[in-house]
Amino acid sequence: MGKELIRLTNLTMEFDGETVLDGINLYINDHEFLTLLGPSGCGKTTTLRIIGGFLTPTAGEVRFDGQIINDLPPYRRKINTVFQRYALFPHLDVYDNIAFGLRIAKLDEVEIDRRVQEMLDIVSLRGFESRKVTQLSGGQQQRVAIARALVNRPKVLLLDEPLGALDLRLRKDMQNELKRIQQALGITFIYVTHDQEEALSMSDTIVVMDKGRIQQIGRPEDIYNEPKNAFVADFIGESNILDGVMLEDYKVEFFGRKFQCLDKGFSPREPVDVVIRPEDIDFVPPAEAHLTGTVTAITFKGMQYDIIVDFKGFKWLIQTTDHQPIGKRVGIRLNPEDIHVMKKSEYSGLFGDYSSYSAEYDEIGEEDGDEA
Amino acid sequence: MKHSRLLLPYTVWMTVFTLIPLGVVVFYAFTDSLTGAFTLANLSHLETYLPIFLRSIFLSLASSVICLLVGYPVAYTIAQTKPSRQRLLSMLLMLPMCMSFLLRTLAWVAMLEDTGILNRFISALGLKPLPLIRSNGAVILGMVYNYLPYMITPLYTVLMKIDRRLVEAAQDLGCNSRQVFTRVILPLSVPGIVSGVTMVFVPAVSTFYISQKLGSPGTTMIGDVIESQFKTAYNPNLGAALSLVMMVMIFLCIGFMNRFSDQQEEVMTP
Ligand SMILES: Nc1ncnc2c1ncn2[C@@H]1O[C@H](COP(=O)(O)OP(=O)(O)OP(=O)(O)O)[C@@H](O)[C@H]1O
Ligand SMILES: [Mg+2]
Numbered sequence: 001m002g003k004e005l006i007r008l009t010n011l012t013m014e015f016d017g018e019t020v021l022d023g024i025n026l027y028i029n030d031h032e033f034l035t036l037l038g039p040s041g042c043g044k045t046t047t048l049r050i051i052g053g054f055l056t057p058t059a060g061e062v063r064f065d066g067q068i069i070n071d072l073p074p075y076r077r078k079i080n081t082v083f084q085r086y087a088l089f090p091h092l093d094v095y096d097n098i099a100f101g102l103r104i105a106k107l108d109e110v111e112i113d114r115r116v117q118e119m120l121d122i123v124s125l126r127g128f129e130s131r132k133v134t135q136l137s138g139g140q141q142q143r144v145a146i147a148r149a150l151v152n153r154p155k156v157l158l159l160d161e162p163l164g165a166l167d168l169r170l171r172k173d174m175q176n177e178l179k180r181i182q183q184a185l186g187i188t189f190i191y192v193t194h195d196q197e198e199a200l201s202m203s204d205t206i207v208v209m210d211k212g213r214i215q216q217i218g219r220p221e222d223i224y225n226e227p228k229n230a231f232v233a234d235f236i237g238e239s240n241i242l243d244g245v246m247l248e249d250y251k252v253e254f255f256g257r258k259f260q261c262l263d264k265g266f267s268p269r270e271p272v273d274v275v276i277r278p279e280d281i282d283f284v285p286p287a288e289a290h291l292t293g294t295v296t297a298i299t300f301k302g303m304q305y306d307i308i309v310d311f312k313g314f315k316w317l318i319q320t321t322d323h324q325p326i327g328k329r330v331g332i333r334l335n336p337e338d339i340h341v342m343k344k345s346e347y348s349g350l351f352g353d354y355s356s357y358s359a360e361y362d363e364i365g366e367e368d369g370d371e372a
Numbered sequence: 373m374k375h376s377r378l379l380l381p382y383t384v385w386m387t388v389f390t391l392i393p394l395g396v397v398v399f400y401a402f403t404d405s406l407t408g409a410f411t412l413a414n415l416s417h418l419e420t421y422l423p424i425f426l427r428s429i430f431l432s433l434a435s436s437v438i439c440l441l442v443g444y445p446v447a448y449t450i451a452q453t454k455p456s457r458q459r460l461l462s463m464l465l466m467l468p469m470c471m472s473f474l475l476r477t478l479a480w481v482a483m484l485e486d487t488g489i490l491n492r493f494i495s496a497l498g499l500k501p502l503p504l505i506r507s508n509g510a511v512i513l514g515m516v517y518n519y520l521p522y523m524i525t526p527l528y529t530v531l532m533k534i535d536r537r538l539v540e541a542a543q544d545l546g547c548n549s550r551q552v553f554t555r556v557i558l559p560l561s562v563p564g565i566v567s568g569v570t571m572v573f574v575p576a577v578s579t580f581y582i583s584q585k586l587g588s589p590g591t592t593m594i595g596d597v598i599e600s601q602f603k604t605a606y607n608p609n610l611g612a613a614l615s616l617v618m619m620v621m622i623f624l625c626i627g628f629m630n631r632f633s634d635q636q637e638e639v640m641t642p
């Protein structure tokens with residue numbers, strides 16, 4: 001990964017007095033694949049539009065290669081964008097859409113043709129040159145949009161949920177394809193998505209956002225294994241989040257029991273949130289268990305079962321390959337590495353409780369069943 | 373079955389208001405005014421009227437082009453404003469249309485007359501009055517004024533529908549504002565230009581009141597000739613023949629324009 005390329009400092013954006021971005025601080029390195037991840041409306045597109053030059057921030061600085069570019073118009077930035085819904089030119093065919101930027105840059109037609117052909121190969125659209133873009137499938141349009149941006153060899157490519165409209169299968173293929181292109185061409189990608197799996201599998205760095213604020217920045221593994229607060233823990237994968245008290249370094253108490261853990265640096269008896277990932281929990285015979293509870297629901301998920309276990313009225317989600325019948329008493333053990341301790345935050349108590357599990361979790365499947 | 377029953381009102385309408393009048397026009401065009409016998413004589417007068425036909429086409433083409441040049445910036449500006457403002461502006465635009473066509477034209481007579489408002493103003497400044505009325509210019513002005521909304525409305529509709537994101541995509545790919553206009557907005561507004569020009573040209577070429585009031589005998593248009601055949605010269609057969617020729621001409625014109633915009637049409641629905 002190269003040197004720092006873009007830096008956002010105290011970036012704030014207001015629309016009609018409503019704060020949409022609230023003090024964003026972020027730097028992006030050359031050749032990095034950075035993903036902005038967050039729920040709908042958290043300000044991902046707004047951040048991207050500020051970097052692209054389509055919005056001027058209310059306050060704060062955008063720097064590119066050390067230069068402040070707050071007021072530089074989009075056409076003078078070495079940045080290209082793949083828009084949320086492609087925005088292909090409907091009056092031009094595939095070839096002319098891809099060649100658009102090169103023609104504006106007044107390259108000679110021989111060079112243009114060479115680069116467009118090269119791009120058509122990269123996105124596997126050879127033979128589609130003279131198709132109307134309106135006659136393409138969603139996946140093909142999306143590839144034209146990527147080619148149209150990449151052909152200009154920008155320093156930075158902004159991608160706003162480029163795979164949002166595709167079906168699962170095509171999505172997976174394109175994820176690999178994009179990652180491959182990014183590595184082959186060595187372009188910095190700033191990628192927006194609200195799909196956590198996509199973010200985890202593609203990114204060098206993930207920026208988790210909510211309500212216009214950055215919640216956490218880190219490598220995918222760090223974000224997953226050491227979420228900073230209940231929001232991040234819940235948004236990235238499934239989490240059981242419990243109230244606990246940090247007794248001393250490496251010792252946390254919850255459910256009235258003391259557990260060893262790997263976390264330190266809290267004040268004595270500080271109230272904390274404790275995260276336990278559903279796939280980290282193993283069943284043991286009740287005699288050897290730290291905690292015992294009753295199975296209240298089980299759902300087959302393909303790779304694993306999602307099992308809800310009631311511990312003293314608090315329900316946990318446990319993911320395992322072992323089938324457990326409803327009503328059975330089960331025991332679990334928690335090893336120190338299964339326990340992750342977080343500081344209390346505004347999100348404490350809002351996430352990580354599976355008490356209403358069956359109602360919220362399976363509604364799609366059940367509705368289908370009812371109608372059939 | 374259901375289908376054909378739904379078509380009934382349309383069929384009745386077409387028969388009563390289009391096919392029958394058309395039949396009457398064709399009948400008159402091919403019969404003699406005195407004997408009522410079949411004849412081609414009415415159509416053989418055509419070349420006498422050729423200069424008038426050509427003048428009509430010239431004047432209405434000129435009006436269409438001026439309407440386009442004036443209307444495009446107006447439509448563009450309206451399409452750029454806030455949605456709430458847009459409604460107000462397009463209503464203001466339609467406001468003169470609520471007044472009778474005749475009144476609007478007479479208003480211009482009052483403005484341009486030798487002793488009209490403008491000339492009185494000019495005299496008051498101590499200058500010599502200008503011959504404003506009874507010229508091609510006055511006729512074109514009258515037509516532009518009357519038909520401008522027909523140009524602006526389709527242009528505005530098309531411009532408003534152009535996706536903002538296409539403009540951003542163009543800027544993203546290196547276009548300055550002039551290039552955004554020539555590379556994206558102008559090509560995408562071609563269907564609006566075509567229907568605007570058609571909607572101005574067709575009524576303009578067949579109009580018959582404007583040149584009588586604002587023009588001179590030297591600016592007579594084909595519509596005036598047709599009107600006079602029915603009202604003063606009492607030769608409806610010749611009038612019908614001229615109407616028929618004009619109709620064919622307009623149809624050819626619309627057909628030509630539509631072929632032009634068809635290529636764009638499918639492109640407009642992304
Ligand atoms: N031009 C605008 N005027 C007013 N409010 C806006 C404008 N653009 C965005 N917003 C508001 O800013 C907030 C963030 O919007 P943004 O488009 O950045 O969200 P997002 O994270 O991209 O969401 P999604 O995942 O749904 O695309 C939203 O509440 C939105 O309503
Ligand atoms: Mg968005």
